[in-house]
Amino acid sequence: MQFQINKEKILIIDFGSQVTKLIARRIRELGVYSEVITPKDLTKLKKFNDIKGFIFSGGPSTVTSLKFQSVPKEIFEKKIPVFGICYGLQLIAKLFGGKIKPSKKKREFGRAILLKKNNSLLIKNYLISKKSVWMSHEDAVVKLPKNFKVIAYTRDSKLTIIENEKKKIYGVQFHPEVTHTDNGKQIFKNFLFSICKIKKSWSVSSQKIRLISEIKKTVKKDKVICALSGGVDSSVVALLINKAIKRNLICVMVDTGLMRKNEFNYTYRLFKKKYKLNIKLIDASKIFLKRLKNISNPEKKRKIIGNLFINIFERESKKYKDIKFLAQGTLYPDIIESRSSTGSRTSKIKSHHNVGGLPRKMKLKLVEPLKEFFKDEVRILGKSLGLVNKINFKHPFPGPGLGIRILGNITMERVRILQEADYIYINELIKNGLYNKIWQAYAALLPIKTVGVMGDARTYENICLLRAVTSEDGMTADYFSFPKNFIDNISNKIINNVRGVNRVVYDITSKPPSTIELE
Numbered sequence: 001m002q003f004q005i006n007k008e009k010i011l012i013i014d015f016g017s018q019v020t021k022l023i024a025r026r027i028r029e030l031g032v033y034s035e036v037i038t039p040k041d042l043t044k045l046k047k048f049n050d051i052k053g054f055i056f057s058g059g060p061s062t063v064t065s066l067k068f069q070s071v072p073k074e075i076f077e078k079k080i081p082v083f084g085i086c087y088g089l090q091l092i093a094k095l096f097g098g099k100i101k102p103s104k105k106k107r108e109f110g111r112a113i114l115l116k117k118n119n120s121l122l123i124k125n126y127l128i129s130k131k132s133v134w135m136s137h138e139d140a141v142v143k144l145p146k147n148f149k150v151i152a153y154t155r156d157s158k159l160t161i162i163e164n165e166k167k168k169i170y171g172v173q174f175h176p177e178v179t180h181t182d183n184g185k186q187i188f189k190n191f192l193f194s195i196c197k198i199k200k201s202w203s204v205s206s207q208k209i210r211l212i213s214e215i216k217k218t219v220k221k222d223k224v225i226c227a228l229s230g231g232v233d234s235s236v237v238a239l240l241i242n243k244a245i246k247r248n249l250i251c252v253m254v255d256t257g258l259m260r261k262n263e264f265n266y267t268y269r270l271f272k273k274k275y276k277l278n279i280k281l282i283d284a285s286k287i288f289l290k291r292l293k294n295i296s297n298p299e300k301k302r303k304i305i306g307n308l309f310i311n312i313f314e315r316e317s318k319k320y321k322d323i324k325f326l327a328q329g330t331l332y333p334d335i336i337e338s339r340s341s342t343g344s345r346t347s348k349i350k351s352h353h354n355v356g357g358l359p360r361k362m363k364l365k366l367v368e369p370l371k372e373f374f375k376d377e378v379r380i381l382g383k384s385l386g387l388v389n390k391i392n393f394k395h396p397f398p399g400p401g402l403g404i405r406i407l408g409n410i411t412m413e414r415v416r417i418l419q420e421a422d423y424i425y426i427n428e429l430i431k432n433g434l435y436n437k438i439w440q441a442y443a444a445l446l447p448i449k450t451v452g453v454m455g456d457a458r459t460y461e462n463i464c465l466l467r468a469v470t471s472e473d474g475m476t477a478d479y480f481s482f483p484k485n486f487i488d489n490i491s492n493k494i495i496n497n498v499r500g501v502n503r504v505v506y507d508i509t510s511k512p513p514s515t516i517e518l519e
């Protein structure tokens, strides 16, 4: 359990919801320090002095089963406010004698209208009469626990917000942490400042000096190796460590050949010339293509790319003496996720490649200066380290790169086609002032060809799929609504300039049910 002592905090108990980390994020955004722990961690907790509030997350379990994830009942006797969300509400209701039913017929997924019944500190400046909220539940509380009051309801669930004002216990059935809930942040504001009465004490920029001095203290005179990709996380890690230990940081850039057009060379030159980093470049594009030949299964591709990367990086690192540390751009959400996969139940959707296998294989100690931060906080750090906007505000890019955006077989020709199409698409977004309004955008090649007609002749070419989503953490996402003139022109621009594409389609699916990447 990672835990900062002597720091006023809110503890989030994670019951395995896919969006628990968003709760922590909302709280950080409000200038309050929070940590996510498992229900098991909670049972081991001895001191409660600095804890100003508990939040119980949602989760896939059901309190209607005989064995369900719970918390020690003494938690409620400590005069520390408690706020339950979704499963968290159901758990509170169950522990206080309410009744919960698996509501097979009246499941609520997606948008619902919340209606007010009573006043409460929790809904101050939030719920005047009705609000649009985001629901995702099958079970529902059908009988109010003793000494609790109903604050709000929806058409399908009569007990959507409940409270026990005296004991300062609150519960909501919907998810105020997701952006689809209109102004959900106000609910957290009310819980933190009106109910828990915690003070603001968290800001990212004040952490830079502490991080640099911690790196110096940990690494001392030893060498650190770092895989630099040119994404925000590895770039900020490299700049931070470089500030602390200069030439003792060795950055390795592995060119998989699956990066965007020109991106690899740009990153190399920038970090070598502008930031004066000690960088070793490895061109491995041919071997990646060779290993991926005729592989079209997404998980197989992910594994091949991840393992090959690790082997190449490990081989390179052996050429250096005295390397004791491996630097990684692990973020706080990664910590929550890896921990919750053992602590509580979060379903695995894809095998992510973010050089996660390296430390085990290389037996090096880890330096992970970003492990307390969320992505947007990393960008604040990046800015304060002088990282150029082009990298600091770059859209996320997956570890396996274009390998999972070329559906079906990956060939040099298909990589070229995709790089060209993606280059045009991204540049058009920038030119039209849309890039920064979109969380992530990319082009992909579908695994089928279609017939077209160009210059009076039949063509049989690739379909280029465009994706653009708005999101906050990649956990949930909505497709971006393009202005009509953009969507009218982009297809022609791509087809006229990229040989090998005769059709362009736009993906209009949200996440869930889709994911952001196609594979």
Ligand code: XMP
Pocket (backbone or CB within 6 Å): 349, 350, 351, 352, 353, 354, 396, 397, 398, 399, 400, 440, 474, 475, 511, 514, 515, 516, 517, 518
């Ligand atoms: P999905 O497709 O799961 O993606 O909705 C969510 C976010 O994660 C990125 N992504 C990855 N990032 N290694 C990474 O570092 C990976 O293997 C990987 N796969 C997906 C994706 O681009 C999106 O931002």
